[in-house]
Amino acid sequence: MEELNKNHILDIAEGLRLIEAGVEKIQGTMRDLNAKSIKEVAEKLIPIFKEDDDSLTDSIIKHIG
Numbered sequence: 001m002e003e004l005n006k007n008h009i010l011d012i013a014e015g016l017r018l019i020e021a022g023v024e025k026i027q028g029t030m031r032d033l034n035a036k037s038i039k040e041v042a043e044k045l046i047p048i049f050k051e052d053d054d055s056l057t058d059s060i061i062k063h064i065g
Contacts, residue, residue, distance in 0.1 A: 026038075035041050049057065
């Protein structure tokens, strides 16, 4: 492994900040839904994606891409 430099450390810190923000967003949505676990959310999401005509999937890919 190469030595860490300042840019590596800043990139890692930024990634951790993004993860934290994502977790907070997921937790907020779960609270709004009164969901108790990620598994519970996944059980609701999977059928939606299976029935989807790919427009939802495409929208999500565009949103995160």
